[in-house]
Amino acid sequence: MKFSMIFEAQLADPTPETERQLIFDSVEQAVFAEQMGFDGIWAVEHHGLEHYSHMSAPELFLATVAAKTSRIRIGHGAVCMPFNYNFPTRVAEKAAFLDVLSNGRLNLGAARGGTLQEAALCNVDPERTAAEVEEALRIVSSAWRSEDFSWHGKLLDLEAPKGNAPLRILPRPVQRPHPPLYLASTKPDTVVHSADLGVGALIFGFAGLDSVAHQHKLYRERCETRSGENLVSDVTNDQFVALCPTIALDDAKQAKEIGARGQRFFGESIGYWHLGGAEPPTGDTVNEDNVAFMRDRAESRAAAYDRGELPQYSERSLASANYNIDHAYGTVETAIDYVTELERVGVDEVLCLIQMGTVPQEVCLETIRNWGEHVIPHFRAKEARS
Template identity: 25%
Template sequence: MRFIFMSEGETQPGHTHEHRYRELVDEVLLAEEVGFDAFGTSEQHVAIGTASTSAPEVIYPYLMALTSRIRFVHLVTLLPTRINHALRVAERLATEDILSNGRVELGVGRGNTTLALRAFEVSPAENKAQQLEGLEVIRRALHNDVFSYVGEHYKIPPRGLVPRGLQKPYPPIHMATGSPESVRAAAELGVGAIVGGFYLGFEFIENMLRIYDDALAGATHTYPLQAEKIVAVAGGMHCADTRDEALRWARSLTDTVALSTDAYQRLAKLSSDYQYMGAVKDVDFTDENYMFNDSAGFIVGDPDDCVAQVQRFADLGADSLVMRIDGLPHEELMKSIEMFGKYVIPKFKNPRAVVRDSDDILADIRAARPAHYAEVEAFNNSKQQVTETATAGESR
């Protein structure tokens, strides 16, 4: 399983975005040090109270120059034509691929806040089609030496992408998926699916991943396959010394959840393409037990709790976890990142390297002794029989 640290640079009242960005840099550097596979942030415009990351394509190259191993995933780049022209996305992605020495990935989406969509005059009834056309433009530009495209939203004459990136065939591409229809579309396109973020529970996640697997198996793909099941733990991950401490800090994260999901119900009323988002109206965001244990939106607790919660996602077949680690004081975020990297990630990446309790090892040794002694006895008996046979032969 891949572990992806996500932050949106949430900035508390009274602080500055400058200071928060400098904290974010330190958090990414620590994440690389302790074993996270990737860092990602969303493209959020004119966000109030939840995110400050409006230009990931500017943030990433700075971080790429400071790191050497960790990958960078756009979570996600918005493809409505009034926000990002698909050809510009392809150019930026190829540039980042070069600057990172092949450590960048692209996630695409169409926007999930009315603040951003209305600011850029994006029609909620048209941006789904714009996203799909934009994704096709990006893949053609990255895959072909010369490409062109004619559709409702793009009409690009024959051209060649400059620059060309490093990864072969091109950087991995993923698509944000919130409904059975969209996760099926991602599988049929042969790109990764990013699921989650609706707090509808593990059964919902399991169903989405099953749909992806079934559709992937039945599809024929034009482009090189880049399949991956990515689950977004959007409420937050917080790992602390004790369960009580982790819960005490995590309770404040539910305010951000309520603020972000409020936009979902408004979008559901604006376009049939967003109707599925209205399901969050049935979620009781004040039910702490549900939110932290059953919503599939949080990983919260001491290291053992976090291991058990990650295992639930692994058992469902998730290939990667995107975990939002944000919205708390910088010192707490750093502690959480370090503890998760030190005590949780190794349990999934290299479990045999994790030092076990000596009493457990001694118990296994004691349990193995009878079989060992039986093997020794059988060996000695076999050896004695060979000796007796040889002696009998010599006497004859």
């Protein structure tokens, strides 16, 4: 099992000054993660979603981290692959360049860029995003596997002008035939689609361990039974990567409160940008009991779901997922217990979410240190014994 971190670059009090500090703080965390024994770091891509994510150019963040590290894998996860966000051949070029700069440490994930705000900013047609993401993955993998390149698909035709040399992606990636491919999966049906395409699944873990186990079962079953007709490459990547929200401190109560507050900010940001909420979160919840608030909100949303007042997801726990705080918030023992359950489920890579909009830098660094000194060594020793 691998251990990684993910960066949304969230910010409760956005100003040009705090935004710049956030970016430098995130770089510091990522470099420290390598020192503490983490296997990878991942960075999302979002556009124009104030508070929720200021990571608009993750390839630049990741290139900076790559230059300051030597071992940790660099997860570009996930690139918004509808064509107006990032044209497929440009994805192939920039990702290959990042693989070169990191000396073959790149993982590449795909995403739809799921808000109307982002679509409007980049002139993306929301009705085409799923089809464009799939074709983009096929184009990227094809361009990397072939020295000379052309493409004739359902949505795009790419061919060199008559009489010219063939199209070519430069530079070539270090990893051959190409870096591992992933798909960001926020719903169980997308997890199944990831398996159909032969790419790794990057899943949200807010809904809890039962949800992670359910999605892992769906993914593995489809990997075992897929016909192979829909694979995006002749090289498959069947890695199941699950989000693990965590704050690990000596004071379990304090860690729970900081985690609940951070996840509340995260969940309310999602609610505003994805679900049309009235006001963006301010993060000004210092004087509230966020643990009680989150539990009450989760219960009320579950009840509203049961009454038919919320969308009827195929998985009940998704109704209140953003408000479930039964995660690795507590001491290192809490984190070890939680990861033990993820290990039992069969998760291949644990994706630690530490940097949330209201979590102070010193708490992020202390959590990284505690994982590096206690949690990760616990499982490394366990693997060595087995």
